[in-house]
Amino acid sequence: MSKNWNISLYITGAYVLSIFAGQSWMKNRPAFVLRKQLAIWNISLAVFSILATVRTLPELLGILARPNGLHHSVCSPCEDVSPDSAFWAWAFVLSKVVELGDTAFIVLRKQPLIFLHWYHHVTVLIYAWYSYGDYIAPARWFVVMNYTVHSFMYSYYALKSLRFHIPRPISMAITCLQLSQMVLGVTVNLYAYSTKNQNVQCDVKYHHLNVGLGTYASYFLLFSNFFYRAYMHGHGRKAKVQ
Secondary structure, eight states, X not given: OTTOTTHHHHHHHHHHHHHHHHHHHHTTSOOOOOHHHHHHHHHHHHHHHHHHHHHHHHHHHHHHTSTTHHHHHHHSOGGGSOHHHXXXXXXXXXXXXXXXXXXXXXXXXXXXXXXXXXXXXXXXXXXXXXXXXXXXXXXXXXXXXXXXXXXXXXXXXXXXXXXOOOOHHHHHHHHHHHHHHHHHHHHHHHHHHHHHHTTOOOSSOHHHHHHHHHHHHHHHHHHHHHXXXXXXXXXXXXXXXX
16 A cells, blocks of 8 residues: 555546546436435444544553653654554555545435535545555544544434434534644644754654645635535535535
8 A cells, every 4th residue: 555655546536537427427317315325324434433533542642641742642653553553544544445435425316515525535535545655653643533523423424314403503513523623633734843843853754744734724724614604604505524
């Protein structure tokens, strides 16, 4: 995987083409219901994310509890992690391929597909696959944050697909949680920048920080715009972000 990160470019290229092909194919066809299939999909991803969080979050918290824990969590080599966390980091990258399936449900059900949705799927897959090869130190943050947020997010979508009524404040809280992830992502990258600029050892290269900072900053702007349009601008428009 680490030597073939360009495969992610082929996967995402095929993904984007399939979106437009799928929308064209569905244009004059009735929408599929897929309620049961969607529920199974979301429940499966929720269970996976929760299990991954349970297995990876304690190690990050343990590092933070040490003296100078924040620095170690951002800058200590990822080769030092346990085999368990190493496995879940590998599974994290592969899960980004699986999660492309989210879009198939949107296209086949003829739901609104916003730019944020497919942009996020494309960029997170490429960035995760590319970064995995260098075992960048801040990845422990990025992996745990994503697993944790997805535990809540896919559980939320699972309940919705099972026809549970979800209060509006809960929907807003999920988006706020996603925004918090982006803020933390930017913060972690800036901390690593600051550390390296002081000539203190930090196991991440500048080009990874440049890509990471740009990626998380773009997510923050797009999710902020989504939050405003969905919840603050009048009654907002329903749009699914996964």
